[in-house]
Amino acid sequence: MSTKVRTADTRERILTAACEVIAEIGFEKIRMRMVAERAGVSTALLHYHFDTREKLFTEAMTHSFANTAVDLERDAETAPAALVLVRILRSLLPTGPELQQDWRLWQELWARALRDETTRAFAVDLYAQLHAWVAGAVRRGIASGEFTPTDVDDLSTLVLSLSDGYGIRLMLRDPTVTLDSALTAIWRQASAALGLPAALPTE
Known part of the structure; x- marks a missing residue:
């Protein structure tokens, strides 16, 4: 799998996880760590793709x-x-x-x-x-x-x-x-x- 494909797949997993977590508990309560855990990625990798x-x-x-x-x-x-x-x-x-x-x-x-x-x-x-x-x-x-x-x-x-x-x-x-x-x-x-x-x- 190419780096480009892996990057796109990671972003897809993160965004899918973010949608789920935001819908479940609300934006004001979410922490980046919660999304990272749901997506199965490190917090550092999450911040690499989305810094805020x-x-x-x-x-x-x-x-x-x-x-x-x-x-x-x-x-x-x-x-x-x-x-x-x-x-x-x-x-x-x-x-x-x-x-x-x-x-x-x-x-x-x-x-x-x-x-x-x-x-x-x-x-x-x-x-x-x-x-x-x-x-x-x-x-x-x-x-x-x-x-x-x-x-x-x-x-x-x-x-x-x-x-x-x-x-x-x-x-x-x-x-x-x-x-x-x-x-x-x-x-x-x-x-x-x-x-x-x-x-x-x-x-």
Whole structure:
């Protein structure tokens, strides 16, 4: 195995471990040693790759977002546009253990962004990437003729806002909100704007 590959593998293990530890105990409580132990590396090696907790946190958030996006890129160019959009909607909600972990990371990001300007700017940038992700899927559907033309930016902002609102209530285990009801409500707004059936498309 080359040095470059080993380095990439080490960074991957560290970032995966950081996501897990931050989601479990919160950013304010983590110590670099905890992440090093979870990743199976020395503290010195961890500091070689990430010299501060803040850098580790931002890299972990980026890593989490990138992994979610990669998972959804499968056959995105050939699958029906409505199906691609529903996959994105599901990924924006805490629909399983991995996405629940992502949501805990986002909650840590929101809390930290309220107190730290650098984190605030980073959070705004991540939202811009999410917005572009949703908007890209909508634009592809419009371009292919599968969607009725609409204000893409307005719809993307609405989808993200609804996802945040319902996602928080799902994370709080609010008994009045279920995953199905959240997806249905968000899809109702998106499908109406795009001229699609109100029923959620299935794989």
